[in-house]
Amino acid sequence: MRLPLKRISAVVRHGNLAARTATTTSRLPQATPIQAQQHQRSASRLASALHKVVDAMTAPLEKTPLNPAGTTEEKLIFAPPEDQYRKGALDREHLDPDPVIQFHKWFKEAQASTDQAEALTLSTAHLPSGRVSSRIVYMKELTHLGFVVYSNFATSQKAEDLRTNPHASLSFWWKELERQVRVEGVCERISKEESQAYFDTRGRGSRIGAWASKQSQVIESREVLEGWGKEKIEVPEYWGGLRIRPLRVEFWQGRESRLHDRFEYVRDTVDGEWRINRLSP
Numbered sequence: 001m002r003l004p005l006k007r008i009s010a011v012v013r014h015g016n017l018a019a020r021t022a023t024t025t026s027r028l029p030q031a032t033p034i035q036a037q038q039h040q041r042s043a044s045r046l047a048s049a050l051h052k053v054v055d056a057m058t059a060p061l062e063k064t065p066l067n068p069a070g071t072t073e074e075k076l077i078f079a080p081p082e083d084q085y086r087k088g089a090l091d092r093e094h095l096d097p098d099p100v101i102q103f104h105k106w107f108k109e110a111q112a113s114t115d116q117a118e119a120l121t122l123s124t125a126h127l128p129s130g131r132v133s134s135r136i137v138y139m140k141e142l143t144h145l146g147f148v149v150y151s152n153f154a155t156s157q158k159a160e161d162l163r164t165n166p167h168a169s170l171s172f173w174w175k176e177l178e179r180q181v182r183v184e185g186v187c188e189r190i191s192k193e194e195s196q197a198y199f200d201t202r203g204r205g206s207r208i209g210a211w212a213s214k215q216s217q218v219i220e221s222r223e224v225l226e227g228w229g230k231e232k233i234e235v236p237e238y239w240g241g242l243r244i245r246p247l248r249v250e251f252w253q254g255r256e257s258r259l260h261d262r263f264e265y266v267r268d269t270v271d272g273e274w275r276i277n278r279l280s281p
Contacts, residue, residue: 085254154238178254197239
């Protein structure tokens with residue numbers, strides 16, 4: 001253990017005291033009663049000094065600030081160093097030329113291996129601040145055009161972000177397969193007809209909930225809420241599907257010793273040709 005300079009000095013002082021006391025005691029002739037008392041006091045001082053030496057050597061180190069703000073929180077390491085990824089591999093010849101088809105292959109395997117394979121992190125960024133916000137949502141549809149989620153587009157943070165910046169990213173993590181997929185692309189609203197078609201598949205409570213998601217707006221009475229379920233419930237104007245049209249899709253397969261397999265599909269426009277690159281781990 002490496003000790004701070006002040007602690008080393010303290011150890012040296014206590015050690016010198018112990019040494020001098022021990023030397024003096026050993027050179028005394030046969031003790032008189034008074035000398036015996038002095039010897040006893042010397043022995044007590046010696047024991048005390050030795051205890052201080054031991055305490056100084058074994059006491060925990062003072063916490064060292066980890067940042068300029070002067071906080072003293074200790075760094076914590078959460079991942080065990082021996083943890084390894086050994087459940088699969090990914091080679092170029094395994095990949096479909098179309099990332100949507102490749103994703104669908106992986107997604108079917110994830111559905112068979114993990115709960116809520118459709119859960120993803122949707123990240124958006126507000127401009128001009130550049131502030132990023134993320135949330136867990138569910139992928140509801142996947143077509144050759146892209147990935148579709150549903151949400152409130154009037155009052156949510158994502159709606160505010162997308163009004164200033166249409167770009168977003170998705171991240172899927174399937175721990176049981178040691179796989180991750182990242183999608184970067186441009187967002188667009190799907191048509192009201194498409195949103196209504198999905199909306200009609202939801203339960204009555206969920207459809208009413210979509211209307212209630214316009215939180216804090218004034219309504220006349222409780223009967224207004226309950227009356228929505230007595231006839232066809234139209235999809236709210238502020239609620240619907242958001243399609244992320246991919247410009248970049250990365251497939252990540254964990255490998256042993258952190259030598260992961262990573263492949264990216266990239267294109268310059270939402271209708272462009274895909275290029276496939278292997279990336280460094």
